[in-house]
Structures are given as structure tokens and as C-alpha cells.
Amino acid sequence: MSSARSTILARLRQGRAGQDWSAPDSDFSVVAERRWTAAEKLDRFEARMTSVNTEVVRVPESDWVECLKGRLQEKSLANLLVASELAHGRALARSWEGGDPQLVAYNRPFEQWPAGLFNHVEASLTGCRGAIAETGTLILWPTPQEPRLMSLVPPVHFVLLHASELYATLSEAMADQDWAGRGMPSNAVLVSGPSKTADIEQTLAYGVHGPRELVVLVLQ
Amino acid sequence: MTVGGHQSDVRQFHPRARAALDNPQIRANFRSAMDGLMGKRQAAFEGWDLETLRDLGASIRLRALAKLPELLETLEANCTRQGIQVHWAETGDEACGIIRDLCRARGARRVIKGKSMVSEEMELNQFLEAEGIEALESDLGEYLVQLAQETPSHIIMPAIHKNTDEISELMHEKTGTDRSGDVAYLTASARRQLREKFQQAEVGISGVNFAVAETGTLCLVENEGNGRMTTTVPPCHIAVTGIEKVVEHLEDVAPLLSLLTRSATGQHITTYVNLISGPRQADELDGPEEVHLVLVDGGRSAIYQDPELLDTLRCIRCGACMNHCPVYTRVGGHSYGTTYPGPIGKILMPHLLGLEATRDLPSASSLCGACGEVCPVRIPIPTLLQRLRKESVDGDRLRPSVVKGRGVKRTWSEALAWHGFRWFAAHPGRYRLLGWMMSRFRGLAPRRLGAWTRYRSAPKPAPQTLHELMRQRSREGRS
Numbered sequence: 001m002s003s004a005r006s007t008i009l010a011r012l013r014q015g016r017a018g019q020d021w022s023a024p025d026s027d028f029s030v031v032a033e034r035r036w037t038a039a040e041k042l043d044r045f046e047a048r049m050t051s052v053n054t055e056v057v058r059v060p061e062s063d064w065v066e067c068l069k070g071r072l073q074e075k076s077l078a079n080l081l082v083a084s085e086l087a088h089g090r091a092l093a094r095s096w097e098g099g100d101p102q103l104v105a106y107n108r109p110f111e112q113w114p115a116g117l118f119n120h121v122e123a124s125l126t127g128c129r130g131a132i133a134e135t136g137t138l139i140l141w142p143t144p145q146e147p148r149l150m151s152l153v154p155p156v157h158f159v160l161l162h163a164s165e166l167y168a169t170l171s172e173a174m175a176d177q178d179w180a181g182r183g184m185p186s187n188a189v190l191v192s193g194p195s196k197t198a199d200i201e202q203t204l205a206y207g208v209h210g211p212r213e214l215v216v217l218v219l220q
Numbered sequence: 221m222t223v224g225g226h227q228s229d230v231r232q233f234h235p236r237a238r239a240a241l242d243n244p245q246i247r248a249n250f251r252s253a254m255d256g257l258m259g260k261r262q263a264a265f266e267g268w269d270l271e272t273l274r275d276l277g278a279s280i281r282l283r284a285l286a287k288l289p290e291l292l293e294t295l296e297a298n299c300t301r302q303g304i305q306v307h308w309a310e311t312g313d314e315a316c317g318i319i320r321d322l323c324r325a326r327g328a329r330r331v332i333k334g335k336s337m338v339s340e341e342m343e344l345n346q347f348l349e350a351e352g353i354e355a356l357e358s359d360l361g362e363y364l365v366q367l368a369q370e371t372p373s374h375i376i377m378p379a380i381h382k383n384t385d386e387i388s389e390l391m392h393e394k395t396g397t398d399r400s401g402d403v404a405y406l407t408a409s410a411r412r413q414l415r416e417k418f419q420q421a422e423v424g425i426s427g428v429n430f431a432v433a434e435t436g437t438l439c440l441v442e443n444e445g446n447g448r449m450t451t452t453v454p455p456c457h458i459a460v461t462g463i464e465k466v467v468e469h470l471e472d473v474a475p476l477l478s479l480l481t482r483s484a485t486g487q488h489i490t491t492y493v494n495l496i497s498g499p500r501q502a503d504e505l506d507g508p509e510e511v512h513l514v515l516v517d518g519g520r521s522a523i524y525q526d527p528e529l530l531d532t533l534r535c536i537r538c539g540a541c542m543n544h545c546p547v548y549t550r551v552g553g554h555s556y557g558t559t560y561p562g563p564i565g566k567i568l569m570p571h572l573l574g575l576e577a578t579r580d581l582p583s584a585s586s587l588c589g590a591c592g593e594v595c596p597v598r599i600p601i602p603t604l605l606q607r608l609r610k611e612s613v614d615g616d617r618l619r620p621s622v623v624k625g626r627g628v629k630r631t632w633s634e635a636l637a638w639h640g641f642r643w644f645a646a647h648p649g650r651y652r653l654l655g656w657m658m659s660r661f662r663g664l665a666p667r668r669l670g671a672w673t674r675y676r677s678a679p680k681p682a683p684q685t686l687h688e689l690m691r692q693r694s695r696e697g698r699s
Contacts, residue, residue, distance in 0.1 A: 008463065009293070012289040021286040028475065030276055031273070135488045148448070149506045191491065200406060202252075202377070208445060
């Protein structure tokens with residue numbers, strides 16, 4: 001291909017010629033071995049998430065819609081962006097009533113409604129592919145139903161997490177879900193709290209570019 | 221937007237360091253920031269077997285470097301297969317040219333940027349501005365530094381040299397924001413201004429923290445969400461990275477992340493870890509339709525030629541070495557006049573700019589060793605500093621060296637003095653003669669010895685040598 005490519009690669013190969021290049025073995029046990037029970041994992045996840053201003057709400061699986069409604073009301077949110085064709089979107093639509101916040105669907109390419117998404121939508125609800133206890137981290141793999149910007153642009157982001165999908169570490173989640181073997185999606189995101197910065201004199205401020213608030217409903 | 225080129229500036233290390241030392245505001249800002257960062261790092265590693273984790277981090281980076289050409293080829297093949305277009309650049313200028321052409325092909329006039337140190341190294345913003353393309357930084361710290369027409373003073377916290385009042389004044393002057401000591405208010409104001417810009421930009425440019433060869437994945441680490449905005453909202457995303465940022469496996473990312481965020485800011489993880497492996501797919505509703513990866517050499521393959529200096533390329537850009545450096549903490553990031561300040565800058569910049577321009581950097585260290593002790597991938601920074609000091613006075617024309625500007629600090633008088641000392645010290649009779657002469661002619665010893673006597677008095681030889689005193693003592697003992 002390009003000459004820069006062949007020059008760079010040739011120079012690297014030349015640099016390596018005649019040198020001892022045995023790299024030490026990588027022992028991953030230090031980041032993998034955690035013997036936490038399910039309850040310990042959940043406690044740890046909650047503690048970590050709470051420490052970075054995330055609300056973690058444990059709720060029986062049958063009650064999450066009511067719980068969400070309560071939170072929306074509490075925060076006086078006028079609307080909620082949700083994937084209407086996914087199971088949780090349908091469940092929400094079924095029990096929605098006249099006075100509830102408006103349900104907004106992300107059903108057209110972003111370019112067709114940038115101002116609507118940026119200026120109008122007040123909150124969003126997405127699922128996730130599990131979470132990591134050690135760091136208090138949600139694993140989001142955006143899909144055509146739940147596009148990337150759903151978890152980024154709205155000021156408040158609600159996430160549904162099944163308690164059974166809690167991994168101890170990132171290494172465990174990667175291995176268990178076989179990320180490398182099955183190939184990565186065009187975008188995957190690990191989210192550990194609402195958007196934040198400490199760029200002004202190391203003073204923490206939440207809600208710089210992404211959501212100001214993150215609420216995790218842990219379904220038990 | 222950086223002021224002046226590196227090359228014109230970096231030679232002025234000593235006057236700038238002097239000025240910074242005389243500025244109590246700068247010293248207070250850095251002192252409090254570095255103390256905070258050191259404490260947070262220590263707390264974040266509590267309960268960890270840190271030494272074993274550092275071994276793991278070092279082994280991952282060494283393995284990646286050992287297989288570097290193959291991993292770059294694998295990365296390219298996987299990215300290409302997934303729709304990411306890969307470009308190669310030998311120099312920063314070449315990389316700037318590639319990015320300009322990509323912008324032009326899309327008719328882009330407005331570019332929004334996520335944080336990228338390699339783009340600072342290339343002086344990409346100035347390059348694009350000169351071509352009529354506006355490049356706006358979106359990381360809050362970088363945005364403030366750009367408003368002030370300055371350069372970052374820290375690789376992780378670019379605006380760490382400013383306090384809240386200074387930032388409030390800056391935002392008031394440049395953007396009309398009301399003056400306020402409330403950080404939340406200032407942050408919200410920047411959010412409003414930048415949200416508009418994300419939507420207007422035709423191209424988003426970001427850096428890369430780790431490029432995973434095995435899966436063709438670009439890993440970006442951040443807290444603010446500006447990186448995700450930059451790589452998601454504009455229709456075209458250009459990622460730019462040094463060739464050394466590649467790692468072999470996806471599983472290698474987990475331990476490096478554990479080390480990076482804890483070492484950098486004392487966080488267990490950053491708010492966002494963004495894993496990009498392709499452009500928007502046919503059924504997706506957002507994300508860039510084009511993703512490009514620009515691989516920049518910029519002097520790295522030259523470092524790669526030397527088995528000792530190669531360790532410089534392990535760096536994962538956490539900034540822990542500067543946070544713990546007694547020199548950096550006192551003189552601040554701008555004194556160095558280089559893209560990368562502090563200990564890592566002192567061992568990296570001489571390769572990127574040559575020892576002529578960076579002659580004062582390897583010696584701007586007390587060799588206390590703190591940088592080497594905290595480095596999450598065990599780069600032996602003090603050893604490399606000593607190596608570069610040797611390189612800067614080396615006069616051996618027969619020994620090939622990869623370091624540009626080798627021997628630049630060599631002076632005939634110093635070389636002569638050491639040659640003379642070698643002659644005297646290699647033979648007992650000559651050595652005694654030297655001692656005798658120095659003690660007898662001590663009145664002629666110079667009072668001024670360059671930098672040594674700027675803050676100290678010159679050493680004066682004793683009236684008698686140690687050998688003479690010992691002989692005298694043993695004679696007295698016998699009598």
C-alpha cells in the first residue's frame with residue numbers, strides 16, 4: 001500500500017533484527033481472581049456506583065415499571081426516550097397512562113432529528129449487557145433499537161440491570177461473553193456513572209457533556 | 221493554537237523554570253494538584269497487589285512491542301475488514317496532511333476534537349487553522365487551554381496550572397460567561413457552548429488509548445463524554461494515534477485500564493470506556509458513517525532501533541511520573557516547552573525533537589527515582605535519563621546511535637579534564653603526584669565552576685591529601 005506503511009514496517013523489522021525479544025509471560029490472575037458471592041458483588045457494585053453519584057435502586061422484577069414512573073415523577077421529567085420494540089419498551093407502553101411522561105421512540109436516523117434529541121428529550125431508558133462489580137460499571141452495547149446516543153445525549157439516563165448479570169471483573173465479563181471470539185460490535189461502551197469532569201482546579205462537577213444523572217434499576 | 225513551535229520554545233527551559241519558581245500562584249496550583257493526585261492514586265490501589273499488577277502491565281506492553289510490526293498489520297487487516305480505513309504517516313506533518321485531505325474530501329470547515337496528545341505533538345490544530353479549517357477542543361481542560369491560546373501543562377489535566385478565578389476570568393473574557401467561583405456553573409456554561417459545536421462539526425477527531433489488534437478495536441478512555449460525542453455525532457470520525465499504542469489481545473485491555481485510570485487520576489475506572497470497532501452499520505441509526513485510523517510514526521520507529529531506549533515506548537500516558545516528580549511539581553508543565561512535560565517528556569522528547577533542542581531536559585532531574593517507582597508499566601525512567609545524559613556528551617564516532625544530536629553537550633574542556641583525570645588515576649605514582657599538586661597549589665583552585673557554583677561554594681582541595689594524613693597518623697601511632 002502506501003510507502004509510509006512499508007517504510008515504517010521495514011524500519012521496525014530492521015530494529016528488531018538480531019535482538020533478544022522474549023517478552024515475559026503475562027499472568028492475569030491478579031485481575032481475574034475474585035471470590036465474591038452474588039450478594040457481595042451487588043453490594044460492591046452499588047457502593048462503587050453510589051460513590052460516583054449514581055442512584056442504584058434494587059427493585060423486584062415485577063415492580064420496575066412503577067418504580068420508574070415514580071422516579072420520572074420525582075424528577076419532573078416530561079418525556080422518556082425508549083426502544084418501543086424491545087421487551088422493556090413494550091412493558092412500559094402497556095402500563096402507560098394518560099398523565100405519564102411522553103414516551104419518545106428513537107425510530108429514525110439521528111440526522112433527521114438532531115435538535116429534537118439534543119433539546120427536547122429529557123431522559124432515556126436502556127437495557128445493558130450486564131455490569132461489573134469491581135469498578136461499578138455498566139456494559140452497554142448499542143443496537144439498532146438502542147442507538148449510541150441514547151445513553152449520551154439525554155440529561156438523565158435510566159438503565160435496567162438484571163442482578164444475575166453481574167460479573168466480578170471486566171476480565172471475567174469479556175471471557176464469559178466471549179467478546180474477542182464473537183467479535184466486537186461497531187461500538188461498545190463501559191459506563192461508570194454520570195458524565196463528569198475535574199478539569200477546573202480538580203473540583204468534581206457532574207454533567208459536562210453527557211448525562212447529569214444516571215439511575216440503575218437492579219431487577220431482582 | 222499552541223503558542224510558537226516546540227523547537228523555538230524548548231531551548232528556554234532554564235529561564236522559564238526560573239520564572240515559574242518565582243511565581244507563587246503557579247507553584248501553589250501545581251503543589252495542591254499534585255498532592256491531590258498522589259493521594260488519590262495511593263487510595264485507589266489499596267488492597268491491590270500493585271507490584272504484580274505492574275509486572276502484568278509491563279509484560280503486556282513488552283509483548284506488544286516485541287510483536288509490533290505484526291500487530292500493526294493485524295490491526296490494519298481487522299479494522300479494514302470492519303470498515304475502518306487505516307492510514308500511515310511517517311511524520312506528524314504527513315499525518316496532518318492526511319487529516320486535512322480527509323476533511324477536504326468531506327468539505328469540512330468545522331472539526332470538533334476529543335483529547336489527543338499525539339495531535340498536540342503534531343500541532344494539528346494550527347495546521348488545520350492555517351488551511352481554513354476550525355479545530356475546536358471539546359475536553360473541558362483542553363477547551364480552556366485553547367481559549368487562553370496556551371498549551372496543556374499536564375497530559376491528563378491540561379488546565380491544571382489555572383485556578384477557578386483565572387478560569388472564570390478567561391471564560392468571561394472569551395465567551396461572555398458571567399464571572400463565578402462556582403465550578404458547576406462554569407462547567408454548565410461550557411456544556412451549552414460545546415453541545416452546539418458537536419452538532420455543527422462535520423468531522424470529529426480523537427486520540428486512542430489502546431488499539432486492539434485481535435479485534436480491530438479502538439479503546440478511548442474519558443470522563444466527560446466529549447470523546448463519545450466527538451466519535452458519534454459528526455458523520456466522520458478520524459482517530460489518530462502513535463504506532464506504539466497497539467496491544468495484542470482484547471483481554472490485555474483490562475489490566476492496562478486498571479493501571480491507567482488509577483495511576484492517572486486515582487479512579488477505579490473512568491466514566492466512559494469507549495470501544496469502537498467500526499462505522500455505523502446499515503441498520504444503525506447513529507454513529508459516524510466513516511471511521512479513519514491514522515497511524516503516526518513520528519520518531520517512534522527510530523526509538524525502536526535501540527533495545528534500551530525502546531522501553532520509552534511502553535508508556536500508556538497516565539501522567540503518574542509527572543504527578544510524583546519533585547521537579548515537575550515545582551516548575552510546572554509549561555517550563556519544559558514540550559508536548560509531553562515531566563519525566564516521560566524528558567525521555568521521549570529528545571527522540572522527537574533531537575538532543576540539540578532538548579539538551580536541558582535529561583539533566584533537569586534529581587534522579588530521585590520516584591517516576592520509575594510509580595510507573596504502571598515499569599519504565600526505568602531514571603536509567604533512561606542517565607542514558608540520554610551520556611548520549612548528550614558522547615563523542616564516540618564509531619558507535620552508531622539512534623539518538624538525534626548525540627554529543628551536543630560535549631565540550632573540549634570537559635573532555636580534556638576527564639582524559640587528564642583518567643591518565644592520572646590509572647597509575648599509583650601519577651595519582652599521588654596529582655594529589656600532591658592539588659594540595660600544594662590549592663590557592664589556584666577556581667572559585668567559579670559553572671552551574672555548580674550558582675547555588676554552592678566551590679570545593680577547595682585540602683592542604684594535605686588523605687594518603688598523607690593516613691601515613692602521618694600511622695607514624696604517630698608507632699612512636
